[in-house]
Amino acid sequence: MDTSHLAEHAGAASSFFASIFVVATLSMRTMIPLRVFGILTNIILIASAIPTHNYPTLVLHAVLLPLNTYRLHQMLQLVRDVKKSVNSDLSMEWLKPFMTERKCAAGEVLFYKDEKAESMFYIVSGRFQLVESGIEVPVGAIVGELGMLSPSNMRTQTLECIEAGVILSVNYTQVEELYVQNPAFGFYFLRLASARLFQNIATLEQRLAQHATPAFAAPKLA
């Protein structure tokens, strides 16, 4: 019995079915659903290419399937890490995979006070100092994350490398892209930035209270 015409019909039907998924994929507004539909489309197109022996399509989608899966995994992991960070230590380590490594020589200035802020940095090694306040930024710290959300977009201090080291940097545009592509990430990122801001305010209030206490206490002692 000749089954070639059956395979032909099955191929045509599955191609039609796959076309619906292609349209659905392209109509997705955000990255995670787009990747999910991309994966489904890849699977359907692979399945439809087998009976019709359409090997170029089969090979193409066999390559695209793991790529889409990997990108989806990256996005989901990012959301998970940011969410975890909001609920624990407020760390920004989750940003590391998106950052570029750069060596810094002693004396090099990463940014100047009042300069327009365009990127944030993660200190991997070496010694870095905020020139105006004289505060040394410890290894593992993220610098410049609030500049992205501040309306003035200006650096408030100068950061100088005082002992050669390595930093990771990421452009605000890249973070903005992640934010726009992925609403869940955007939501947790905002929560994380707000939490860090509140933490800074609490530290300042604590310092203010420490400075204010002796002044108020003095008349009582007298």
Added chain:
Amino acid sequence: MGSLLSSLRYLLADFIGEDDDTPPFLPDGLPEGAAPVVSEGIHRLIDYQGASYARLYVARLRRFVGRRDVDDAMFLEIARLMAMRMSYEDPIRIAQLKLAEFGTGADDPRGRSTDDVRKFRFDELIGALPAVVAEPVLDVLERVGWTRKLVSIRFSTKSRWGVRRLKIEAGLRRWRLFSVRYAKERAWVERWLHMIGRSLAKQPKAAIAIVQTATMVQGYGDAYRQGLTDWHAIIDGLAKPTFDGVLPVADLAAAIAEARAAVMPDPRQVALQRAIAEIRARALGAGTNAAAG
């Protein structure tokens, strides 16, 4: 349709340039007599690069507006010198100026046929291109040791082809802010402003001397490179250590003047380095005596 076009323009902004050509307003609270200087600076930078670049100039100037420690004369000098430094002379600028000169002299036949030959270093020439193109080329030039080689470039309005070529060169300004050279110039201007700010905080009397060091960095080719190296030598050898508190220079303005007097057109900077070393030794000696006394 309009919104679709504006989306396309936004998508391709890096390639076709910015849409926003609204010139910046003069900042509020300018000192008396500053408006013409700042206005001239704004026009110069709009002509040089565009409205958004002029806005950067205004934003940088705002750092000094209304400061009690910056008098009118110093503000004027900052405004004038910053406009000068922000419109640095790269091959694109020279092509722009040549075209402007050609446009002005179009009615006067005597002013039309001019020919300029300028010598640039290879790294200077390639550095005017966008970093994504320039960096691999510069790496290759570095490997073969050609970065410092001088190249003669003719800027001519004598022929139609010469004018066309100038227009192409001047058109490269669209990508100027992505260039290797711009990144360095931006860092330089920020460092200069940072040094002025630190001087105002640590040695206010020396601030005007720091402002005027911008005149050391001018032109193009070897003269520019020499000026830049000399400027860094003075800032790194005298100004920065003084502000960091590791060099007790009592009169930084005088020290800078003394070092600037020793500046020679010498790539090895023998006289300048000697002068800086002497000033440092004197300051450290005086500091030790003061501590002992």
